[in-house]
Amino acid sequence: MTENLELTPTTALNWMDAHATQQTPHVDFTLRRGTLTDNGATPWYATLGLGTPPQPLRFMLDTGTLNTWITASCCASDACQVHQSFSPEHSTSYRACAEPPSSVPFGPWGAMCVVLGEDICHLERTCSGETQLCALDEAMRIYLSVSYDGAQFAGLACDGGLGIPAVPCDTPSALLEQLRKQGLIDHAIAAFRFDPERGEGRCLMGAVEPERFDPDTLELLPVIPLSGELNYLWTVRLDQLQIGGETLGGALPLALDTGSSYIKGGRGIIARMLSAITDRGRRPLRVNDPSAFADYPELSLQLGDTNYRLAPKDYFMSLNGGWEVGVQYLEGLPDELLVAGSLFLDRLYSVFVFDPNPAGQRMVALAQPRRAALSASGVWRNEFGSTLEIGTIAADGTFRGQYRSDTGASGVYPVVGVADPEPAGDSISCAFSVSWRSLEGDPDPSWHWVSGFVGTIQLRDGVEIFSTSYLLQRDITPEMPEWMATAIYPSTFRRSND
Numbered sequence: 001m002t003e004n005l006e007l008t009p010t011t012a013l014n015w016m017d018a019h020a021t022q023q024t025p026h027v028d029f030t031l032r033r034g035t036l037t038d039n040g041a042t043p044w045y046a047t048l049g050l051g052t053p054p055q056p057l058r059f060m061l062d063t064g065t066l067n068t069w070i071t072a073s074c075c076a077s078d079a080c081q082v083h084q085s086f087s088p089e090h091s092t093s094y095r096a097c098a099e100p101p102s103s104v105p106f107g108p109w110g111a112m113c114v115v116l117g118e119d120i121c122h123l124e125r126t127c128s129g130e131t132q133l134c135a136l137d138e139a140m141r142i143y144l145s146v147s148y149d150g151a152q153f154a155g156l157a158c159d160g161g162l163g164i165p166a167v168p169c170d171t172p173s174a175l176l177e178q179l180r181k182q183g184l185i186d187h188a189i190a191a192f193r194f195d196p197e198r199g200e201g202r203c204l205m206g207a208v209e210p211e212r213f214d215p216d217t218l219e220l221l222p223v224i225p226l227s228g229e230l231n232y233l234w235t236v237r238l239d240q241l242q243i244g245g246e247t248l249g250g251a252l253p254l255a256l257d258t259g260s261s262y263i264k265g266g267r268g269i270i271a272r273m274l275s276a277i278t279d280r281g282r283r284p285l286r287v288n289d290p291s292a293f294a295d296y297p298e299l300s301l302q303l304g305d306t307n308y309r310l311a312p313k314d315y316f317m318s319l320n321g322g323w324e325v326g327v328q329y330l331e332g333l334p335d336e337l338l339v340a341g342s343l344f345l346d347r348l349y350s351v352f353v354f355d356p357n358p359a360g361q362r363m364v365a366l367a368q369p370r371r372a373a374l375s376a377s378g379v380w381r382n383e384f385g386s387t388l389e390i391g392t393i394a395a396d397g398t399f400r401g402q403y404r405s406d407t408g409a410s411g412v413y414p415v416v417g418v419a420d421p422e423p424a425g426d427s428i429s430c431a432f433s434v435s436w437r438s439l440e441g442d443p444d445p446s447w448h449w450v451s452g453f454v455g456t457i458q459l460r461d462g463v464e465i466f467s468t469s470y471l472l473q474r475d476i477t478p479e480m481p482e483w484m485a486t487a488i489y490p491s492t493f494r495r496s497n498d
Contacts, residue, residue, distance in 0.1 A: 019208050070159060243298070399417050
């Protein structure tokens, strides 16, 4: 029985397979990547419903906090104006708690003045292959922010945060723990994958995706709780930290924080890191041209048996028209504590294991991800709003589909084409033909025309682009001579998620 399996490096892969998405109930969060700012917070967020009827709000899924909070409609601060806010007065299931308003500190960020309330979360739960929108049986306790003290809050990509702490919570405020307690998931695990190029990712609570990571790279790390008020962090042992071959420390605590963007830390360790990165101040912390990365050293973090290497292009962050070193001091942290956010986690498949075995040992599993490959299949939309639907690519590269247009000729048209079924590079060459004989509607002159499209699919700034040139061939008549009957045009499609 996997439920009683002691989780060790030897048994980890079997345990992961037993908790695959198709075998166990889970809650699914689609992650989107918002704008990265210099406030140190993650740009990733998920949208879920809060209240009755559900109000769609953007939450960061945060392993770096105990708090679950949301911007409230009564918030009077300027920072609230850039966020969607929760309106408790429009929720029939909202209940205010008796506690008086209080201030929640966020370190160098400032603080938020909050009131405590309870309401229902609405989530997408999958069980036995069926996905349904479901409401939690028990209301979640949430801080409603009524004011922000600190300009950094205005730069958040989200409207609030869902805490995923590494310690049990007395009140129903930690979603992962609540899902397990209410029987909506069998096991309290949260699996994250990110695709920064596409600007999308996924978090599963209750299950993992073994097909999304390389099992040979799986590293299982026990959580070593910090003493004191930071005991909620998912802290593992950093066996060795090197920059440019220089060892800066060993046996350091490293907190893995999905709510952060930078690598942050206490004054001592960050001072040594910045000194090594800048060659004792000889190199700047900000550059205006990425070609300057060649002058900077590699970062190496050894966790267990694995060295995780970050090239300069990985730890410089694109901000404010240039590139800045994503390593910073965070006030209030112990001198030798490091916190790794999306700068590190974006490149990994990570699983936060809250209670894997009877001993209750928290674990973090890290592995190299298997990214979703480029594919021609799916729905594409061009600059005129016309859609191209490409079906499954057969083993010989052929496919069928449909082209839908409301501009010029309006209708639904059959498509046949070819594309590489197993692309190995960073682009896909694709060609298809369209017969303008619509499958719907009344005949028109265009029913006798044909087109041939040829182009390339590439990922550009996180968006899949299908750039084509197409040849339109009309009938040749005395009124339409050959030179007029043949025309070549450009057309650019973008993948549609509708």
